[in-house]
Amino acid sequence: MIRASILFIALASLATTTACKKKEGEGGAAKTSEAGPTKLPKLGLTIDVPGEVEIGDAIMGQGHMLQGAEIGAMQVEIAEKPETLDEAKSDADMYTPKNLKADKLADGWALTFENTGSAGANFFVEVRREIGGKTYKCSTTQGDGGRAATVLAACKSLTK
Numbered sequence: 001m002i003r004a005s006i007l008f009i010a011l012a013s014l015a016t017t018t019a020c021k022k023k024e025g026e027g028g029a030a031k032t033s034e035a036g037p038t039k040l041p042k043l044g045l046t047i048d049v050p051g052e053v054e055i056g057d058a059i060m061g062q063g064h065m066l067q068g069a070e071i072g073a074m075q076v077e078i079a080e081k082p083e084t085l086d087e088a089k090s091d092a093d094m095y096t097p098k099n100l101k102a103d104k105l106a107d108g109w110a111l112t113f114e115n116t117g118s119a120g121a122n123f124f125v126e127v128r129r130e131i132g133g134k135t136y137k138c139s140t141t142q143g144d145g146g147r148a149a150t151v152l153a154a155c156k157s158l159t160k
Contacts, residue, residue, distance in 0.1 A: 037157075040064050040076055044129065047076065047138075048157035050150065063136075071154065072147045074142065079128060079135040085109040087124055096123070105156065107131065112152055114145070123148035127155035 037046035038053055053068035075092025085102055085110055088111045092100060097113035108129040115122050123145050127138040138155035142148060 009048060036145050037159075038066070043076065043078065043136065045076070045158050047134070047154050047159075049154045070147065072142045072144060074125075074138065074140040074151045075153070076136060076138045076155075076158070079137040082135050083128060085111065085128075088128075092124070095122075097124075105129065108135075110152060110156065112148065119143070121145070125152045125155065127152065129155070129158055131158060132160050 033034040037054050038055065039046050040055065040063070042057075047066075049066060049068065049071055051068050051070040053066050053071070056067070057063075058065055058075055058077045058159065061080060062078045065073060065075050067073045068152075085104065088109070089100070090104060092111065092113055095113070095115040097115055100113040101111070103110045105127075108127065109124075110127045112123070112125050114124070121143055123140075123142055125140045125148050129138065130134045136158060138151075138158060140148060140151040
């Protein structure tokens with residue numbers, strides 16, 4: 001009985017969340033379609049993200065949080081301070097990273113790695129890009145390697 005009640009509450013919550021999503025122009029999160037690049041209005045950038053995506057305010061900093069089935073949740077924001085790839089690798093050491101991969105990009109860098117914590121596997125993506133004289137940080141941490149790879153590709157697609 002308790003399991004059935006919990007299941008009912010979870011399904012009702014999901015249905016309510018889906019039904020109550022706001023459309024672009026109504027305040028709150030903006031919704032994008034599957035066609036074409038997604039605009040990031042606070043940053044004046046576009047990003048190629050597959051599927052339907054909700055765009056909201058960044059949790060911290062100036063930018064956006066994007067959420068969707070293909071990406072989970074990711075953040076794109078103006079970096080508060082420039083960071084080198086070596087500094088990012090050093091920061092990653094606290095997570096005892098596995099499969100660390102660092103790539104230099106024409107206008108920045110990308111760092112990906114995994115670790116295993118008490119909740120299981122974690123996949124980290126952090127990309128820094130210099131676009132139009134500003135440094136942007138694009139990142140995610142999540143439990144799905146496929147979504148992390150999708151976020152990495154999206155971060156590399158950022159453009160003015």
